[in-house]
Amino acid sequence: MEVRLVLGDQLNTQHSWFKTTDNQVTYVLMEMRQETDYVVHHIQKVVAFFGAMRQFGQTLVQQGHRVYYLKIEDPENRQDLSRNLQYLLDALKTQSFAYQVPDEYRLDQQLKGFCSTLKIPNRCVDTEHFLTHRDELADFFAGKKQMIMEYFYRMMRKKFQVLMNGDQPEGGQWNFDKSNRNKWKGTPVIPAPYKNKTVDIEALHQTVLDAQIPTIGRFDAATFNYPLNREEALLQLRYFCEHLLLHFGDYQDAMHTDETDLFHARISFALNVKMLHPLEVINTVIAYYRKHPTKIQLTQVEGFVRQVLGWREYIRGIYWKEMPAYQQKNKLQNNNPLPDFYWTGNTRMNCLKNAIQNSLDNAYAHHIQRLMITGNFALLAQIHPDEVDRWYLGIYADAIEWVQLPNTRGMSQWADGGIVATKPYVSAASYISKMSNYCDACTYDKKKRTGDDACPFNSLYWHFLDDKKEHFSKNNRMAMMLRLVEKIPAEERFAIHTRAAQIIKNPDAY
Numbered sequence: 245m246e247v248r249l250v251l252g253d254q255l256n257t258q259h260s261w262f263k264t265t266d267n268q269v270t271y272v273l274m275e276m277r278q279e280t281d282y283v284v285h286h287i288q289k290v291v292a293f294f295g296a297m298r299q300f301g302q303t304l305v306q307q308g309h310r311v312y313y314l315k316i317e318d319p320e321n322r323q324d325l326s327r328n329l330q331y332l333l334d335a336l337k338t339q340s341f342a343y344q345v346p347d348e349y350r351l352d353q354q355l356k357g358f359c360s361t362l363k364i365p366n367r368c369v370d371t372e373h374f375l376t377h378r379d380e381l382a383d384f385f386a387g388k389k390q391m392i393m394e395y396f397y398r399m400m401r402k403k404f405q406v407l408m409n410g411d412q413p414e415g416g417q418w419n420f421d422k423s424n425r426n427k428w429k430g431t432p433v434i435p436a437p438y439k440n441k442t443v444d445i446e447a448l449h450q451t452v453l454d455a456q457i458p459t460i461g462r463f464d465a466a467t468f469n470y471p472l473n474r475e476e477a478l479l480q481l482r483y484f485c486e487h488l489l490l491h492f493g494d495y496q497d498a499m500h501t502d503e504t505d506l507f508h509a510r511i512s513f514a515l516n517v518k519m520l521h522p523l524e525v526i527n528t529v530i531a532y533y534r535k536h537p538t539k540i541q542l543t544q545v546e547g548f549v550r551q552v553l554g555w556r557e558y559i560r561g562i563y564w565k566e567m568p569a570y571q572q573k574n575k576l577q578n579n580n581p582l583p584d585f586y587w588t589g590n591t592r593m594n595c596l597k598n599a600i601q602n603s604l605d606n607a608y609a610h611h612i613q614r615l616m617i618t619g620n621f622a623l624l625a626q627i628h629p630d631e632v633d634r635w636y637l638g639i640y641a642d643a644i645e646w647v648q649l650p651n652t653r654g655m656s657q658w659a660d661g662g663i664v665a666t667k668p669y670v671s672a673a674s675y676i677s678k679m680s681n682y683c684d685a686c687t688y689d690k691k692k693r694t695g696d697d698a699c700p701f702n703s704l705y706w707h708f709l710d711d712k713k714e715h716f717s718k719n720n721r722m723a724m725m726l727r728l729v730e731k732i733p734a735e736e737r738f739a740i741h742t743r744a745a746q747i748i749k750n751p752d753a754y
């Protein structure tokens with residue numbers, strides 16, 4: 245008998261393992277406290293993972309595969325990967341063991357360690373999911389000073405011949421980012437979010453509660469909206485193509501109090517657990533565009549392709565190039581604790597209130613909410629990146645360390661000193677007001693940077709630039725902002741620092 249392990253984020257029914265059935269092979273899936281407890285996860289994330297794993301196990305059984313599925317409540321469950329595996333290998337008199345390469349450093353190390361103790365043949369196979377191998381980004385940028393995503397993205401476009409005319413980009417331009425900067429003001433109408441027809445999600449929710457797994461966030465079966473199998477994921481992708489793609493790029497950076505998803509695809513969970521393949525997603529979107537050339541513009545499609553073909557693979561490459569040192573990086577030496585309101589949404593700052601409530605309600609926030617609201621504030625308030633990481637890793641259903649860590653510690657917190665982002669993503673209220681309606685109904689004055697009613701982002705922003713200026717003195721992209729700091733009159737500068745210090749000391753009072 246060969247035992248083959250399938251981890252919870254390896255739910256790829258298209259994997260070559262499953263092309264033929266073999267009664268000498270047992271596939272193993274395990275729900276474990278090891279995985280539910282390494283950080284406090286959102287309740288919907290736990291339900292979504294268990295639900296998707298259970299449906300995946302059932303699909304394999306229906307296809308005629310032998311499956312050993314350990315549920316969280318099973319008495320023989322040791323709740324630990326190595327101990328469960330050892331028990332199983334012994335019980336099944338296993339002659340060989342195989343697993344798919346994990347995407348997380350933590351699990352990679354654990355499985356390598358486990359295999360080093362085995363006395364039976366064992367091997368690790370590819371997940372057949374990503375478009376680049378683990379070291380491809382490192383090889384591509386070897387000898388280069390900076391790892392600019394745009395160059396990696398162009399290489400990927402050429403390599404996979406995506407939106408290309410020979411070696412030239414379709415439309416004569418690689419990047420239409422500049423046209424993707426619209427504020428959403430009530431039109432065009434945003435279609436109702438796609439709704440999966442998931443059955444019996446309440447029962448699964450109860451199972452998670454009964455297991456007393458610590459969680460955050462809210463659960464409501466009526467609004468729970470994660471695809472739990474490939475069919476649902478494909479329907480969600482189709483919905484995106486038919487209803488949302490036509491404005492995806494235009495409103496990619498927009499935020500609004502009444503609309504949580506705008507024109508975003510919400511396919512990150514399905515992609516990250518490998519129900520969908522990235523090339524299949526890209527090809528589906530491009531095929532729809534080709535079929536509807538008058539309805540869909542290239543700018544929308546390119547904006548989407550850049551996320552999946554560019555950013556997603558780039559982020560993964562950074563993770564494997566920089567781990568394990570990456571998770572310790574704290575270039576700006578930020579050491580403050582995360583405000584309590586990140587766990588409750590209980591703040592008067594309207595932008596944060598909305599972005600956090602949305603995250604607690606749905607285990608989802610779109611990219612600009614993550615980057616320019618919650619991430620922006622955490623960086624400006626100089627929160628320790630460990631605390632920021634823990635929050636992002638727990639709260640989002642799509643959060644798996646390989647993608648969460650470089651996005652949070654790198655892109656959002658600049659804790660890597662500029663490996664991912666050439667300058668920190670920080671802003672005052674002006675950007676937030678330009679891209680959203682958050683400031684319209686806020687207690688604070690978006691124009692003021694001092695005084696009791698001044699927007700905290702403003703005081704913190706100018707304080708941050710002044711406080712951390714030595715880190716950016718050689719950064720051309722920051723030069724203009726640093727010059728502006730110098731021009732602030734001494735008295736006002738003092739008032740900015742005083743107010744920023746008060747906010748940093750007690751952010752929950754704002």
Ligand SMILES: Cc1cc2nc3c(=O)[nH]c(=O)nc-3n(C[C@H](O)[C@H](O)[C@H](O)COP(=O)(O)OP(=O)(O)OC[C@H]3O[C@@H](n4cnc5c(N)ncnc54)[C@H](O)[C@@H]3O)c2cc1C
Nearest residue numbers: 508509510511512551556610611614615642643648651656
């Ligand atoms: C601080 C921070 C933390 C993040 N943490 C995660 C995370 O834990 N897991 C995660 O999947 N994404 C993460 N992202 C990236 C991005 O915000 C999400 O992928 C996106 O919001 C998912 O929603 P969507 O499917 O509607 O995406 P859309 O906006 O519709 O984009 C389509 C797809 O592009 C991919 N994509 C877009 N941007 C990125 C990116 N920067 N990195 C990787 N893939 C990208 C995703 O697969 C996404 O599903 C994070 C971003 C920030 C700023």
Ligand code: SF4
Nearest residue numbers: 593595682683686699
């Ligand atoms: S005024 Fe400041 S705190 Fe209020 S919503 Fe705008 S940016 Fe956020």
